[in-house]
Every structure is written in structure tokens, then in C-alpha cells.
Amino acid sequence: MQVPMLVTHFLDRGVKFYGPKTCIVDGEKRFTYNQFNERVNRLSNALIAEGVKQGDRVAYIGPNGHRILEAYYGITQIGAILLCINIRLSSEEIAFILNHAGAKVVCVDWEYANLVADVANKLETVTHFMLFTDGHRPEGIDWADYDTLLEEASAERPVRPEMDENDVAELFYTSGTTSRPKGVMLTHRNLYTNALNYIHMLSVTDADTQLHSVPLFHVNGWGSPHGITGSGATHIIVRDFRPQQVLEAIQKEKVTIGAMVPAMVTTLLNYPEADKYDTSLWERMIIGGAPVPISIAREAQEKFGVECYQAYGMTEACPMLTLATLKDNLKKLPFEEQLAYRAKTGKPVFGVELRVVDENGKDIEPNGEDVGEIIVRGNNVMKGFWQDPEATAKVIIDGWLHTGDIANIDKEGYVQIVDRGKDMIISGGENVASAEVEMAIYKFPAIMECAVIGVPDPKWGEAVKALVVLKQDMPATEKEIIDHCATLLSKFKLPRTVDFVSELPKTGTGKLLKRKLREKYWAGHERKVGG
Structure with a gap:
């Protein structure tokens, strides 16, 4: 029997087994799994009423909030494609992405509405705008109110179209350096296998509470939500990263899991009033986006009681490739040596084949000294770049994704990135x-x-x-x-x-x-x- 692996399964499971349990805490707003599911269905029906069909792209532009989680399921359960856009981009960059992706609907937060309004006349395919107002409406913008549309839509689950696990579910554009951004096509299968890895590697259960402090529109943020939802755990959302707000959320909501980049951890460690907050239930923290200095991992564990693990991934891999959890034999090492391993790039997660090869494509020796490029393959690796087969062919060669990251590998199988090739x-x-x-x-x-x-x-x-x-x-x-x-x-x-x-x-x-x-x-x- 073959049953397609679809991201909607994670929401369905959460609702079936944990319906009355708190699913999302977003500031003063709290939603149970049942309430969240109703909002997801209302979003789906509102989009259908706007003419959205299977395969259409629906964009989300905004900071962290319950609505981006609604988009993860409300868009994908009708077979449409979620297009998350970085709020740090300029109006012109946003216009390029919306046009290149052929977006039909744009959902945008009031704080960033002017970014879209400034280029609205340049958008070639957008037919509808949905605004998250939260009591704010920028002058000159008369777009449909998101929450009003949801209130008017049915809470019944729409008929889901037949979908294949290799259909594109989400589309994320990588930042351009010397060229335009490229759209990374992530399939239901990509997202599903990544979520299973997250659940397994972090031992996620319905007793967990995850803090979303990294933007959920970004590679470091969207790797976890499906796994958290499917496990019946609770999402704790902060709109933006402010140390007081983050520490208050950790204490009040009894956070057990967090994901941050090193700069965020450093900010918390240097916050003058950090010691007054109770972080005793915070057990696991994934750090990605940059190498983790051992000193930061040590100080975080000493101050907050949380164990830090380096993670490595990329948009093109959905994103998780490695995680520096400890093998049992390494748990017997002295504390400082354990820290050194947890601060490494880590070992490949399930379903990921990872090699470190020299310029001739030959595997380097696992001696912790020789270096080469990381190449990977697995069910989590992207389908390709949106409408760009040439760019796809440059990075996926003979079935392997070439990352451009330079690393060594030790006798235990742990990878350590020493640099980006371009750095x-x-x-x-x-x-x-x-x-x-x-x-x-x-x-x-x-x-x-x-x-x-x-x-x-x-x-x-x-x-x-x-x-x-x-x-x-x-x-x-x-x-x-x-x-x-x-x-x-x-x-x-x-x-x-x-x-x-x-x-x-x-x-x-x-x-x-x-x-x-x-x-x-x-x-x-x-x-x-x-x-």
C-alpha cells in the first residue's frame, strides 16, 4: 500500500488526538487544536472563494504570528503552494519574487503593507490582497481584512483535491548575492520527512512547548512547525526577538524546546536581567545559521540550564541535514569534550546521505583534518529551483546536492564545517x-x-x-x-x-x-x- 506523505497529516493527527489542548500561544491569543483547525478551514474556504485553485501560489509577508501557521495548512490542504517572503527585503525584491512565482493572492501584515503597496502596480499576477490589520490600517490601503474574510467563511473542512507527495507544497526564495533570488521548491514529501526527523532527533512529545523566536518565514524557523503540530506539542510565538519578551515567554509558558541563531543566544546571555527568569524547564536548544562557539554553548547551559545542539541545514534541504546530538559512547566523555561535540556541525539525520569530497569527487579521510565540500542526497532535498532548470543543474549533479560548504569529518562520523567556499x-x-x-x-x-x-x-x-x-x-x-x-x-x-x-x-x-x-x-x- 502506498499512501502519499502530505503535510496535512500533521494537523489531522494533532486535531484527532489533542483537540482541546492548547496548540498556539501568540501573545494574549490562545488557540486549541480544534480552534486552530477551524481557522485553517476558514482560510482554505476564503481562498477558494477568491478563486485560488490547486497549484496556485499564495504569498505570506509578515512576522511570526498564528496566521503563518494557519497558512502552512490552510493553503496546502487545498493543493495551493505557500510562498513565504522575507520581511527584510525591499519592495523591488518583493515585487520580483511575487512576479517570478506568479503569486495569485498576497497575505500581508499591516506593518509591512506599504512594502507591497509601493509596487502594487508592478505586480503582474496578483488578483487579491488580504491584510492582517490587528486594529491598524495604513493610509491609502483598502485591502480585504483577513480576519473578516475568515469570519465569513465556513469552518467546515473543504474537499481536498487529490495530491501527490511529490507536489510542491511550499516555495521559499533564497537570498541573492550576485544574482536574483531563486525559488526553492519543497514538496510534501520533503517537508514530511524533515518533520519526522525533527520529532525523532529531539524526542518531541505532546508534553513539549516550543518557542518560535526565529522567523517562521526563514529556513531556521520553518523546519519545526509540522513536527510540533503532529506531536500535539504547543507552539509559543513571539512577533520579534526582544530578550525580555523571549525570557518572559520561556518562563510563563514553560518552554522546553527552542531554536535560535548564535547572535540571539548571545543577546540573551548579555541581557542584564536574564538571571531573574525561571528557565528550568528549557531542556533543548537547536542553534543554526552559523557555527556555535563552545563558550556560548557552555554559558547557555550554565545560565539557563539548556543543552545546546548545533544543527546544519539549508533551504534546499528543507532544511535539516545534521544535528549534533551525542552518541552514547560520547556521553561518557568529560563535560568540555561533550560540549565540543555538541558544538560541531553534527552527524547526518535519518534519510540523509552525506559525503565530504575533494576536488576530484573522492571522499576525504575521516581524520578530522582533511577538508572537502559537503554533498548530500535524501528525501528532504528540494525538487529544484522554480522555473530555473539551469540553476538546478548547477547544484544537483549526478543526484547529489552540492552545498558549497567546506568541512572535515572525524572518526565518529561528526562533520565540522570550517567555512563556506565563498568565505x-x-x-x-x-x-x-x-x-x-x-x-x-x-x-x-x-x-x-x-x-x-x-x-x-x-x-x-x-x-x-x-x-x-x-x-x-x-x-x-x-x-x-x-x-x-x-x-x-x-x-x-x-x-x-x-x-x-x-x-x-x-x-x-x-x-x-x-x-x-x-x-x-x-x-x-x-x-x-x-x-
Whole structure:
């Protein structure tokens, strides 16, 4: 027997077994599984009334909130495709994505409505706009009110069309660096297998409460909701990341699972009043988007009592590829060595075949030293790029997705990314992994954040430069930081210069934008600026 793996199964299971249980907490709003299911059905019926059919694209533009979870199911259960768009993009970038994807309906939060209104006359396929007002309506925008449409729609589940597990369910556009963004097609099967992995790898049950602090429109955010819903656990949503709001939610809602990027964890650790909150039930935290300094994992466990695990993934892989949970034999190691393993990129999750290969496509030795490119395949890997077979063929070669990430692998099978291929610094003919230098800098007590890039150098081609943000009331000098690195790194890897900055440019999820850092140094030079 073959039954298609559809994301709607996760909602159906949650409703069947946990109907009266709290499903979502969004500020002052609380919804049981039954109430959430009714809103999902109302959204589906409202979209059908607007003429949405199977295969149509429906866009969501807004911050975290219960409505994005409604979109996950209300759009997909009628066979339409959810198109999540990053709220940090410009109006022109949003217009490109909406046109390229051929979106029919746009659901947009009031705070970001002007981004769409500014380019509404350039949108080629959009026929309807649905506005989340929450009591706010920007001037000059007379779009249909989302909640009014839901109130007027039936709460009965619509007839679901026949769907195949290989149908596209969600469409996410990757950020462009030297070219336009590309639409990643994720199928029901991709999302289903990723959700099962999330449930298994984190031992998720209906007793769990997950905090969604990472934007749910982004790769680091949307990897968990289906697994949480299918398990009967509870979603705790914060609209944006503010340390007080996050810590209050962790305490009040008894959060057990969280997902963050390193910059978010650092912000919580440096929040002056962090110690006054009860985080004793917070057991598991997934950290992704950037390498996790061991010092951050240690401090988070000491301050909050939470065990941190590095995760690695990408939009093209739905996203989870590895998770640094410990094998049983590693749990017998001293605490510091366990931390070092939990801060590694991790071991492949179920259903993911992962190799690290050299420039000839040969697997490297698992000695923790040799490096190569990570290539992967599995049921979670994307169908391809939307309307771009040429770009798809450049990254999926002979059935393997080439990630562009440079890594080593140790005898236990744990992968450690040393850099993005485009972030590797070539100085005097030697390869310098920026992530390795960053890890060394993070061991200096005064460092809150840092980024390492290569800058033009007439003698060496590229020189290593560090940009650092210092902790409050903890001064440091360039010489002190370089001398510190000299105790940990080879001479050719040392920063030649250190710039002190008040902040580092980041994406909407807190991931460093090294492209922005490099731009001013490489203007007028031949090296192409990477992402």
C-alpha cells in the first residue's frame, strides 16, 4: 500500500488526538487544536472563494504570528503552494519574487503593507490582497481584512483535491548575492520527512512547548512547525526577538524546546536581567545559521540550564541535514569534550546521505583534518529551483546536492564545517577558514560578536581582518586580540588588523551578512563579493 506523505497529516493527527489542548500561544491569543483547525478551514474556504485553485501560489509577508501557521495548512490542504517572503527585503525584491512565482493572492501584515503597496502596480499576477490589520490600517490601503474574510467563511473542512507527495507544497526564495533570488521548491514529501526527523532527533512529545523566536518565514524557523503540530506539542510565538519578551515567554509558558541563531543566544546571555527568569524547564536548544562557539554553548547551559545542539541545514534541504546530538559512547566523555561535540556541525539525520569530497569527487579521510565540500542526497532535498532548470543543474549533479560548504569529518562520523567556499580566505597561497579564526576570537573574554573576512593586500592577495563587537564595559585592544589568537592559531591565520564596531550587519534571522562587510573593502578590486 502506498499512501502519499502530505503535510496535512500533521494537523489531522494533532486535531484527532489533542483537540482541546492548547496548540498556539501568540501573545494574549490562545488557540486549541480544534480552534486552530477551524481557522485553517476558514482560510482554505476564503481562498477558494477568491478563486485560488490547486497549484496556485499564495504569498505570506509578515512576522511570526498564528496566521503563518494557519497558512502552512490552510493553503496546502487545498493543493495551493505557500510562498513565504522575507520581511527584510525591499519592495523591488518583493515585487520580483511575487512576479517570478506568479503569486495569485498576497497575505500581508499591516506593518509591512506599504512594502507591497509601493509596487502594487508592478505586480503582474496578483488578483487579491488580504491584510492582517490587528486594529491598524495604513493610509491609502483598502485591502480585504483577513480576519473578516475568515469570519465569513465556513469552518467546515473543504474537499481536498487529490495530491501527490511529490507536489510542491511550499516555495521559499533564497537570498541573492550576485544574482536574483531563486525559488526553492519543497514538496510534501520533503517537508514530511524533515518533520519526522525533527520529532525523532529531539524526542518531541505532546508534553513539549516550543518557542518560535526565529522567523517562521526563514529556513531556521520553518523546519519545526509540522513536527510540533503532529506531536500535539504547543507552539509559543513571539512577533520579534526582544530578550525580555523571549525570557518572559520561556518562563510563563514553560518552554522546553527552542531554536535560535548564535547572535540571539548571545543577546540573551548579555541581557542584564536574564538571571531573574525561571528557565528550568528549557531542556533543548537547536542553534543554526552559523557555527556555535563552545563558550556560548557552555554559558547557555550554565545560565539557563539548556543543552545546546548545533544543527546544519539549508533551504534546499528543507532544511535539516545534521544535528549534533551525542552518541552514547560520547556521553561518557568529560563535560568540555561533550560540549565540543555538541558544538560541531553534527552527524547526518535519518534519510540523509552525506559525503565530504575533494576536488576530484573522492571522499576525504575521516581524520578530522582533511577538508572537502559537503554533498548530500535524501528525501528532504528540494525538487529544484522554480522555473530555473539551469540553476538546478548547477547544484544537483549526478543526484547529489552540492552545498558549497567546506568541512572535515572525524572518526565518529561528526562533520565540522570550517567555512563556506565563498568565505574561505586565500592569503599568500594558504587557505584560511574564517570560521576557525572566529572561533579563536570568541575565546577572548571581551568579545560579544565577531566576523572575519579577507580584504585586499598588495603582498598576500588577501589579508585576514577581524571585525568585533565588545561586551559592555569590557575594553580590549587590537594587539590584545591578535596576541590572544597567536596562542591558538598558526601565524598565517592571524588577523592582520582588528576593527571595533558597534554592530554587525545581519539577515532577518541574525545570520551575519559578510557580503555587506566585504563590499567597502573590495570596491574597485577584482575579487567578487560572496554572500
